Amino acid sequence: MKNWNIQGRAKIKDLDMKKMKVEIKKILNETDEEKFLYLVDAYCNKLETANETAFLNYLKKNYFQSNRTQMWAHCYRKNAGVNTNMSVESLNNFLKNNQLKRRANVTVEKLLDTID
Structure with a gap:
């Protein structure tokens, strides 16, 4: 969340798109795999229509690759236990x-x- 906010502030130009904490928290905390994929697609489409390609490319490169999402997304870590x-x-x-x-x-x- 911290990295997404830092990178988002630096790379997003549209002021409305900078207010993204609610959507990011929904993506991060989603426990259903299908809904998670839907939220990711919807958020990527929203960034794409707002022409925020720099932040979208950052997310796709560092977080939204299929092998990377399994490391951080809650829907893939259900039985990991509580820290x-x-x-x-x-x-x-x-x-x-x-x-x-x-x-x-x-x-x-x-x-x-x-x-x-």
């Missing part, structure tokens, strides 16, 4: 910010003692 480490790290960061006012070098043990 719980990301959730734990996010919670740890949230607690450090709210409970300890983001003091440096605070271990998880000290954080738990403070919460307790």
Whole structure:
């Protein structure tokens, strides 16, 4: 998502097309393979009709090739499992910010003692 936004801002000239976060999130989070392919085709057609070939070529080259989509699209990674480490790290960061006012070098043990 971050790369798509950065490249989109740099390569897309039409201001209406730059507001693409909603459509990109739908593509990224789609779990049904047929609907995913439909959303990708619809988005590519929308970029093509808006004459945004630079961004369309970027997407086709780096993301929308059939072997590449299987690496990042949710519809192909249904049984990959949940990355719980990301959730734990996010919670740890949230607690450090709210409970300890983001003091440096605070271990998880000290954080738990403070919460307790």
